[in-house]
Amino acid sequence: MTDLDLKTSTTHPAPPDVRGGWRTPDRLYRLISSPVLRMILGWDLPRHDLRVVSRHPGRICLEVGSGGGFYTTALKAHLGSENDLIALDPSPSAMRSLQHQLNDKPGARMSYVAGDGCKLPLADNHADTLFYGYSLEEMPDPLAAIREAHRVLRPGGELVLFLWRPVFTRHRRRPVIALLDELFERRRAAAGPQNIRLVYRKQ
Numbered sequence: 330m331t332d333l334d335l336k337t338s339t340t341h342p343a344p345p346d347v348r349g350g351w352r353t354p355d356r357l358y359r360l361i362s363s364p365v366l367r368m369i370l371g372w373d374l375p376r377h378d379l380r381v382v383s384r385h386p387g388r389i390c391l392e393v394g395s396g397g398g399f400y401t402t403a404l405k406a407h408l409g410s411e412n413d414l415i416a417l418d419p420s421p422s423a424m425r426s427l428q429h430q431l432n433d434k435p436g437a438r439m440s441y442v443a444g445d446g447c448k449l450p451l452a453d454n455h456a457d458t459l460f461y462g463y464s465l466e467e468m469p470d471p472l473a474a475i476r477e478a479h480r481v482l483r484p485g486g487e488l489v490l491f492l493w494r495p496v497f498t499r500h501r502r503r504p505v506i507a508l509l510d511e512l513f514e515r516r517r518a519a520a521g522p523q524n525i526r527l528v529y530r531k532q
């Protein structure tokens with residue numbers, strides 16, 4: 330695909346309905362965390378994909394919508410022991426099993442929070458990095474979620490988003506990309522047949 334899809338729309342001044350109509354059920358978290366399935370569906374390779382996430386000692390990273398932890402294990406290792414990683418998902422039981430799963434894995438200091446990406450339980454300017462692995466498109470209000478991301482990210486902080494194109498159609502993502510481009514500075518945009526990977530910076 331070209332980066333045409335990622336341009337901010339000027340032809341849709343009134344945002345169409347961008348709300349997510351689907352939330353991956355907890356019982357599917359294990360299935361969607363299968364490396365083989367992810368290779369086939371989206372060419373997702375956690376260690377490779379997460380190289381876009383910058384790391385410096387003493388940082389706080391929040392992963393919003395960690396699900397079964399497909400990216401969380403690699404993110405924990407990538408950030409390393411001098412950083413903090415908060416995993417957040419609406420499902421309390423998923424958070425408990427993720428905690429169990431990652432207990433003895435090396436890497437960042439972990440916290441687990443059952444919460445909503447549209448109403449983040451963090452103070453203003455608290456996080457250095459926010460990571461969304463195919464979760465923004467499921468949120469009931471992605472535009473509110475982006476405003477929340479802007480609120481909790483410190484100035485100079487990094488916002489990394491992976492979007493799943495079959496779910497986040499052009500019609501739905503246009504106003505979302507427009508808001509992202511309005512609130513943040515776009516640093517990177519890459520797109521494959523199934524996914525879009527974006528990196529923004531808060532000024």
Ligand SMILES: C[S@@+](CC[C@H](N)C(=O)[O-])C[C@H]1O[C@@H](n2cnc3c(N)ncnc32)[C@H](O)[C@@H]1O
Nearest residue numbers: 353394395396399419445446462463464467468
């Ligand atoms: C397709 S799954 C991706 C999970 C994981 N990041 C991965 O790559 O396997 C979408 C995730 O978004 C989460 N999600 C849906 N609505 C959410 C919300 N309002 N706040 C935070 N996460 C949400 C779901 O619970 C689910 O874990």
